[in-house]
Amino acid sequence: MIQKLTETISVVFTESGFTSSNCMLVRDDIRLMIDSGAGKALAEADPGSIEVLLCSHHHLDHIGGNDLFARAVIKAHPLEKEAMRSCGKLLASDSWSELMDAENFLFSKTISGKPNRLHEPFRVDEDLAEGQVIDCGRTKITVMHTPGHTAGHCSFLFDDGIVFTGDICLTKVGPWYGDSDSDIDDFISSVNRIIDLRPRILVTGHLDGVLTENIGPTLAEYRDRVMKRDEKIFAYVKRNPSTIHELAKLHFIYPEHPTDFVLYWEKSILRNHLKRLIDRGEMCLGDNGRYFAARVERAAS
Ligand SMILES: [Zn+2]
Structure with missing residues (x-):
């Protein structure tokens, strides 16, 4: 479904769930889209x-x-181009064998006898850079x-206060930062940057509609879930030194693990919290693979 926001700017809302995403469409002197994952709804955007x-x-x-x-x-940011050549990166699963102790069948070179598209690199023609302005005519x-x-x-x-934030997605399942090069501190800074913009309309890759009210508080609540996850993980590990696999069974990130992917993301997001807690001197990793608290009380964050 396409929803017009202004004369030239629209949102292409996906109807295909979490394997797809909302996209932006600009019909101006230049016809432009941001992201292409809208599934069946993409056809409407030609x-x-x-x-x-x-x-x-x-x-x-x-x-x-x-x-x-x-x-x-x-166009894509240079730090994304290399990732577009990696099956594990494309599927947000770049540490699968390490955390799941098996290969992901979706990474194989052929699936049902056909070459797996994910092993062909995705074309990128030009770089995107911070601060670059894309001029579509009336729409900048x-x-x-x-x-x-x-x-x-x-x-x-x-330029009229609309922002598209991709996977700063504001969904109920919460922030995702489970790649090996995801960064929790950067994620928090990026959310703060969007809050500081005070956008008039916010569109994300995965919400069913656009946000026009309470945008700042909604972003702040979403950001603060990161700190709540940290606190829960630390409080448990302080009492019960645990391996990442033991922690994954406690559902600190996702209330359910209906697929192996969700279990993997539970582990990969936990891994990045544990890395951060170690970097902050609050946790250590023992020889037995168990994480334990490095001190009794956490420093104020
Ligand atoms: Zn993503």
Whole structure:
């Protein structure tokens, strides 16, 4: 479904769930889209007519339709380009064998006898850079490098106070920063940067509608879930030194693990919290693979 926000700016809302994402569509002197993962809804935007495609980041739910943009100049942040050549990165699962003790069958070179598309690199023609302005005519878009979810994740600020924040997604399941090069501190800084913008309208890759009210408090609550996860993990480990696999069974991140992917993300997000707690001197990793508290009380954050 396409929802018009202004004369030239629209949102393409996906109806295909979490393996897909919302995209932005600009119909101006230049026809432009941000992200291509809208699934079936993408056809309404006529991808073959689009001249410029901006990629918020490399995850497949955001770039899965890129091949349909045959005419478009495709742009992504340089830190995302290499990731677009990695099956594990595309599927947000770059430490699968380490954390799941098995190979992911979706990483194999062929699936059902056919070459696996994920082993073909995704085309990127030009780099996106912080502060760059994309001029579509009446519509101007400023690129914001908002890392944390991935290293080169970008958000996009339109000149009339509309911002598209990709996977700073504000969904109930909460912030995701489970790649090996995701960074929790960067994620928090990026959310704070969006809050400081005081946007008039906020669009994310995964909410069902646009946000027009309480945008600052909604972003702050979403950001603060990161600290709450830290506190829960620390409080448990202080009493019960544990391996990452033992911690994953406690569902600190996701209330359910309906698929191996969700279990993997529980572990990979936990791993990044544990890394951060170690960097802050609050936790240590023992020879037996168990994490334990390095001191009795946490310093104020
Ligand atoms: Zn993502």
